[in-house]
Amino acid sequence: MTRFAKPNAWEKFFWPLLTAGLLLATWNYSVKWSGTQVFPSPLSVEKGMAELLRHHVLWADIADSLRRVAFGFGTAALLGVPFGLALGWYPAVHQVFNPLIQLLRPISPIAWIPVAIVLFGIGDHAATFLIFLGAFFPIVVACASGVSGVPVIYRRAARNFGLRPAQILTRVVFPAALPQILMGLRLAFGIAWLVVVAAEMIAVDSGLGFLIIDSRNSGKRYDLVVGAMLMIGLIGLALDTAFRRLEKIRSVQWGFRDEY
Amino acid sequence: MAAEAIISASSRNAKLRMRNVSMAFERDGKSIPVLENINLEISDGEFICLVGPSGCGKSTLLNVMGGFISPTRGVVAIDGETVRGPDPRRILVFQDHGVFPWLTVEGNIEFGLSGLSRAERKERVAHYVQMVRLQGFQHTYPRDLSGGMNQRLQVARALAMNPDVLYLDEPFGALDAITRLMMRQELLRIWQAERRTVIFVTHDVDEAVQLADRIVVLSSRPAKIQDVHSVDIPHPRNISSSRYLEHRDHLLTKIGLAYSA
Amino acid sequence: MNATLIAPKSVVLFFRSLAVAGVGMLDPGEWIPEMRRMLSFPATFPCQLGVLPKENAIVVVFCYCAADRVNAMFLRRFRQVRLPQPLFLRKMDLSERRHLTCEGHRILQVLTRVRPIIFIAILVGLWQVVIGRNPGQLLPGPLQVLRGMRDLLQHGLIVKYVVASLFRVTWGFLLALLTAVPLGLAIGWHRRAEMAVNPLVQLLRPISPLAWIPIAILWFGVGDLSAIFLIFVGCFFPLLLTAMSAVHNIPAVYLNVGRNFGLRPAEFVSRVLYPAVAPRLILASRITLGVAWLVVVAAEMIAVNSGLGFLIIDARNAGNRYDLVVAGMIIIGLIGLLLDLAMRSLERLKFVRWGYSEE
Numbered sequence: 001m002t003r004f005a006k007p008n009a010w011e012k013f014f015w016p017l018l019t020a021g022l023l024l025a026t027w028n029y030s031v032k033w034s035g036t037q038v039f040p041s042p043l044s045v046e047k048g049m050a051e052l053l054r055h056h057v058l059w060a061d062i063a064d065s066l067r068r069v070a071f072g073f074g075t076a077a078l079l080g081v082p083f084g085l086a087l088g089w090y091p092a093v094h095q096v097f098n099p100l101i102q103l104l105r106p107i108s109p110i111a112w113i114p115v116a117i118v119l120f121g122i123g124d125h126a127a128t129f130l131i132f133l134g135a136f137f138p139i140v141v142a143c144a145s146g147v148s149g150v151p152v153i154y155r156r157a158a159r160n161f162g163l164r165p166a167q168i169l170t171r172v173v174f175p176a177a178l179p180q181i182l183m184g185l186r187l188a189f190g191i192a193w194l195v196v197v198a199a200e201m202i203a204v205d206s207g208l209g210f211l212i213i214d215s216r217n218s219g220k221r222y223d224l225v226v227g228a229m230l231m232i233g234l235i236g237l238a239l240d241t242a243f244r245r246l247e248k249i250r251s252v253q254w255g256f257r258d259e260y
Numbered sequence: 261m262a263a264e265a266i267i268s269a270s271s272r273n274a275k276l277r278m279r280n281v282s283m284a285f286e287r288d289g290k291s292i293p294v295l296e297n298i299n300l301e302i303s304d305g306e307f308i309c310l311v312g313p314s315g316c317g318k319s320t321l322l323n324v325m326g327g328f329i330s331p332t333r334g335v336v337a338i339d340g341e342t343v344r345g346p347d348p349r350r351i352l353v354f355q356d357h358g359v360f361p362w363l364t365v366e367g368n369i370e371f372g373l374s375g376l377s378r379a380e381r382k383e384r385v386a387h388y389v390q391m392v393r394l395q396g397f398q399h400t401y402p403r404d405l406s407g408g409m410n411q412r413l414q415v416a417r418a419l420a421m422n423p424d425v426l427y428l429d430e431p432f433g434a435l436d437a438i439t440r441l442m443m444r445q446e447l448l449r450i451w452q453a454e455r456r457t458v459i460f461v462t463h464d465v466d467e468a469v470q471l472a473d474r475i476v477v478l479s480s481r482p483a484k485i486q487d488v489h490s491v492d493i494p495h496p497r498n499i500s501s502s503r504y505l506e507h508r509d510h511l512l513t514k515i516g517l518a519y520s521a
Numbered sequence: 522m523n524a525t526l527i528a529p530k531s532v533v534l535f536f537r538s539l540a541v542a543g544v545g546m547l548d549p550g551e552w553i554p555e556m557r558r559m560l561s562f563p564a565t566f567p568c569q570l571g572v573l574p575k576e577n578a579i580v581v582v583f584c585y586c587a588a589d590r591v592n593a594m595f596l597r598r599f600r601q602v603r604l605p606q607p608l609f610l611r612k613m614d615l616s617e618r619r620h621l622t623c624e625g626h627r628i629l630q631v632l633t634r635v636r637p638i639i640f641i642a643i644l645v646g647l648w649q650v651v652i653g654r655n656p657g658q659l660l661p662g663p664l665q666v667l668r669g670m671r672d673l674l675q676h677g678l679i680v681k682y683v684v685a686s687l688f689r690v691t692w693g694f695l696l697a698l699l700t701a702v703p704l705g706l707a708i709g710w711h712r713r714a715e716m717a718v719n720p721l722v723q724l725l726r727p728i729s730p731l732a733w734i735p736i737a738i739l740w741f742g743v744g745d746l747s748a749i750f751l752i753f754v755g756c757f758f759p760l761l762l763t764a765m766s767a768v769h770n771i772p773a774v775y776l777n778v779g780r781n782f783g784l785r786p787a788e789f790v791s792r793v794l795y796p797a798v799a800p801r802l803i804l805a806s807r808i809t810l811g812v813a814w815l816v817v818v819a820a821e822m823i824a825v826n827s828g829l830g831f832l833i834i835d836a837r838n839a840g841n842r843y844d845l846v847v848a849g850m851i852i853i854g855l856i857g858l859l860l861d862l863a864m865r866s867l868e869r870l871k872f873v874r875w876g877y878s879e880e
Contacts, residue, residue, distance in 0.1 A: 015717035023721070038739060092636075099637045100644075106811060106857020107850050110731075110819035111830065114837040114846045118659045194729040198819055201731060209732065216735040225735045229728050236727020328777060348783035357774050361875035362796040371792075372782040403875050421782065 040223035045230070048223035061228075062235065064207040065196050068124060072131025073192045077185060080136045084143025084184075088177075089169055094144070101140065109134040109195045113202055127199040127207075134195035135188040142184020146177030179247070186243040193236045208232050275457050276302040276325065276425060281334030283317075283324055293482040294320050298334070300476065300485065305455045309468035312478030312486075313515065318461045321483065322427050325459065326352045338425065348372055350425040351418035356434045358414045359402045365389065365413055366398045372421045388416040391450060408439040412446065419450070425457045432467070444470055448495060465515065469508050470497055477514045487514050661844035666851070669844030678832070683856065686817050686828040689745060690860075693752025694813045701757045702802060705764025706794060715765060722761060730755035730816045734823055747824040748817060755816040756809045763805035767798040800868070800876020807864035814857045829853050 024042050031041040040048070052058040086093050087101075109130045120126040150173050158172040200209025208228050215224035283295040294317040302308055310318045323329045325336055327343040327350070336343040338350065346352075359368050369385045376384070389395055392412040402410050411431050418426055428447075432440045444467060451458055462468055468475045469491060477486040491507050498504060632639075645663045652662035661669065673679040708714045730751045737747040771794070779793040821830025829849055836845035868877055 011713065012716055015713055016720040019717040019721060095633075096637050096640045100641060102858055103851075103854045105854075106814055106861065107854040108815035108818040108830075110815070110822060111833055111850050111853050113822070114833060114843065115660065115850075118843065190727060193727055194731070197729040198731040201734070202822070209729075212732055212735060222735065222739065229732050229736075230724075232732055233724045233726070233728040237723055240723075240727060326781070328780070346777070346780040346783070348781065352777070352781055354774050354777070357772060358778060360775065360778070360793075360796070362799070362872055372784075374788070401871065401875060 038220060038222055040226055044223040045227045048221065049227040049231070052224065052227070058231070061206060061208050061211050062231070065200065065209070066235075068127045068131060068199070068204075068207065069189075069192050069196045072128045072196070073135050073189055075128070076132045076135035076139055076188065076192070080139035080188075081143055081181065084140040084181075085147055085169070085174065085177075087140060088144035088147025089173065101137065105137045105141070110198050110202075113199070117203060122203055122205075124204065126203045127196065130199040130203070131192045131195050135192040138188040138191055139184050142187070143177070143181050146180030146184065147173055149180060150176040182243075182247055186240065186247070189243060190236070190240060193232075193239065197232060208235075274301040275304040275306075275338065276300070276459075277337045278325070279335050279337075281324060281331045281336060283320055283329065284332045295324065295331070296482040296484050298483070298485060300488075302457060302459070302474075304457055307451060307458045307471060307473045308460065309472035309475045310459065310461045310478060311463065311465060311468045311475055311511065311515070312483060313480050314463050316478050316480045317483035318463075318478055319429050321478070322352070322429050322459065322461050325425075326350055326427050328352070348421050349423050350427065351421055351423045352427040352429060353411075353414045353418050353431050355430045359410050359417070361402050364399050364401055365394055365405070368402070368413055369417050369420050371417060384420050388420050391419070391453065392416040392446070406439075407435050408443055411435065411443065415447070415450065419454065419456075423456065425459065428458065428460045430461055430463070433462075440467075447471065452495065465508060465511050466499070469504060469511065470499065475511060477511065489514070659841060659843050661847055665844040666847045669842070669848040670851075673832075673845065673848060679852065682827060682829050682832050683852070686821065686830070687856075689748045689820075689825075689828065690752060690810075690813050690817050693749040693817070694756050694810055696749070697753045697756035697760055697809070697813075698806065701760035702764050705761040706768055706790075706798065708761075709765035709768030710794075719765075722758060726758040726762065731819050731823070734820070738824060743824055743826070745825065748820040748828070751820040751824065752813050752816050756813050759809045759812065760802075760805060763801060764798065767801040767805075768794070770801070771797045796872070800873045803864070803867055803873055804877075807861065807868070810860055810864055811857065814853075814860060818853055829856075 028041050028043070031039055049058070087097060088094070112130060112133055113126075116126040116129050120129055154172050154176055155168060158168040163171065196207070197209035197212075200207035201213045204210060208231060211228045212225050215221040215228065278298050278300040281295060281298040282293070284291045284293045286292075298321065310321060312318050320329065324331050325343070327336075327345045327347060330344075360371065363371065366385055366389070369388055370381050373381045373384060385398075389398055392415060394409060394412060394416070397405065397409070402413065405413065414431070415426075415428075432443050435443065448471060460468075460471060472491055475489045475491060477489065478484070479486045489507070489511060493501075493503055493507070649662045649664065652660065652665075670679075708718050733751055733754050734747075737750045741747040741750055775793055775797050779789050784792065817828065818830035818833075821828035822834045825831060829852065833846050833849045836842040836849065868874070
C-alpha cells in the first residue's frame, strides 16, 4: 500500500510546490479564459499588495488587527483561565455557572455586534469586546475539562503527601491540566483571529477585515480582497505555528501525542 | 547440533519452510541486523514455540513468517509457495487490542467470512463462540469483556477463517498470571479439537514447555536459532513431573547461554 | 403528576408546537388545540410530514427530536435525589465525595439543586435594575426582551427565520462533511498526497469564512447559496484536517488485521478505515457544527435577507428594536445549545461509543 512506501526527503518540498504551481496556473488560466472583469489573477493580486505596501497602508492594517487580537485574547486568557480552573475544580461553581455558560456559548460573537456597538460605540473597544467574547468561552471550557480530566491517582497522591486543596490545585492539578489548557488557548486564538476579521468588517474602520470590505465597496478592487485574504491566512498560520512551539516545551510535551 | 534437529523434522510434509532468512532494519542510515540466517522447517499440525529474551526479534520473525514484513534475504515458503504478503490462510493473533472495538463478538468472528452464505456464516460463528466459551456474549462489545475474553475472541476470529497456520504473538502477555494459566489450557483444548499448525511466540519458558511440540530457542539480537528442542511428553503435561522439569531446565540453560551469546 | 416535571414539560410543549408551526399550516392561535390533538394522537404526526416541503421537514424532525431529548434529560435529572453531579465528580474518590453530598434538611437539598436558577434570576434582576436606572437607554431590560419575543412569536416570523437558518446550516454542513471526510481520509492515507496538500490547507484554514464574503457574493450573489457557501468553507477545513489526522491515529493493529484477512481495498476502507475513524469524526462534527452555527449568524447579517442573523441586524437598522435583538440572541443561544446536545447523543451510539473514554 502506498502508505508504507517511504518518501524521500526532497519530496517534502517538491509536492507542495508542484501543487501550488498547478493551482496558480489553473487560477491564472481560468481567469484569462473566462474573461472575467472582476475576479483577479494571481499577478494582479501581487501587484495590488505591492501597491498597498508601498503606500504603507498594509502594515498599519496588520498592526491594527494584531493589536485588537492581542488585547481581546489577552483579557480573555487572563480572566478565562482562573475562572475555568475554578469551574472545573469546585463543584459548586460548576453547578451555578455552567447553565449560563452553556447558554451563552453558542451565541456567535457576531450576534453580539449590535450590543457591542451600543455599549462601546463604533471603534476599537467594540472589536476588542467581540474578540474577548469569542475567545473567552473556549478557554473556560478547555480549562474546566482539563482540570476534570486530571486522573484521580494524581490527586490522591497529592493528598497522600499532605497537600492542602489549594496547593493541590496549583502544584498538581494545574501542571497536569496544562497541555489541555494550552490546546484550548491555541484554539481560542484561532477563533479570535476569525472574529477580528468579522468584527473589523462591521464595527470598525481599519484592519485587515475592513480592508476586505472596503476594497470591495469602494471600487470593486477584488485583487486587494484576495490579497488581504491571503495575508490573513499567512498571519494566522504564523501565529498558530508560534503557539505550537509552546506546546513543544518539555514540561508540557508529554500531553501532546498526536496533533495535526 | 541445531542443524540436525531441524533436518530431523520430516521434510517431506513440511508446511512452512524458511531458508537463510535474514532481516535488517534501516535506521538513521545504519543497518541494524535483527534476524540472521534462520533456517527452519515446520510440519503440518505441529505446535511450535519461539522462545527468546525480550527484544531478540521473535515478533519480527513471526511477522516475516506471516508476510507482514519482507526479509532482507532468504525465502519463506508455505506449502511450497513463497510468502509475499499477509494472507487469510495464515492469521496472526496480536498481543493487545487486536479485536475491533466497533463490532460485537459475533461481528468480530464473522469479520472475514463475507464469502460464505448467511447460513454457513451463522453456523460457523455459533461453532466458534461455543469453542472459545463465549456463549451469552454474542452481542457484547469488546470494551465490556475482560482481557482474557478478548484474546479468546481473537483466537475465535482467527480460527473461523480456517487458516492453515495460526501465529500467536505473545497473546497472553497482557493478561494476569492466573488468566494466563487458564488460557494455556484453553488453547491446548482448542488446538486438540482442530489440529492446525501453530507458531507461538513467548518469553515464558514454562509456557513453551507446557504447550509446544518443538521449541525454537532464539539468541539475543541479532537472533539466530540457538537450539531446536523437542518436547515429547504427551498432553496433558504434569508440570511437576521430572521429565517436564528436565526439559525446562534444559531450556533455561540454553537461554542462559543465549543471554551471553 | 410530579410538580417538578411541569416546568420542563412546558419546554417540551414549546418545541413540539414549534415543530407543528414549522409545518406552516397553522396560525399561532391554533397551536394549543393542535398541540393537544397531537399529544393524544402521536401517530398522526408522521402523516403530516408527508405534506411538507423539504426545508420544513428537516426543522420539524429536528424540533421533535430535540424535544424528546430535552424531555429525557429533564426526567433523568429530576429523578435524582442527590445533587446533580458535574462530570468530573464521577471520577472522584468516595471519600472526597462525602463532604459534597448534602445530607441534611430536605429544603436545603432543594435549595442547592436550584442554585443555578437562583443565580440566573439574580442576574436578570440586576439587569432590570440597571436598565431601570438609566431610562431612555437603547438596551432593553428583561421584560422588554420577553415582550419582544412574544411579538416575534405572534408574527410567526421567528419560525420562518429559524427554519431558514437551520436550512442553511444543514446544507452547508452536510456538503462539507460529504466532501471533506472522504478527501481527508484519502489524503491522510497517502503520505505524498498529504505532503502536497498540507501547506495549502494550513494556509487557507485561518482565513475566516467571513473574509470570503466578497467572493461569495461575487460568485453566488446575495442569497441562500452565498450563505451555504460560507458555511461550507467554515466547516470544510476543520473536517478535512481532522480526517487527515484521524487516519494517522488508527492503531496499526487494526490495519494489520485488515491486511491479514485479505480484504479488498474497497472492503478495507468501508469495514476497517471508516469505523476506526468514526469516533473522532463525530467529535469533530460536533465542534464544527458549532462553528457552522456561528458562521450562519454572521453570514446572514451580511449576505442574505432572512434568518436569525438578519433578524438581529434588521431589528437594529429598522428602528433600533434592541429588545428584538436580544430576544434573537437568546434564541440563537438556545438553538445552538440544542444542536450541540443532539450531536452529543450521537456519541452515545453503540457503534462509536468505544472511541470515547468513560465519562
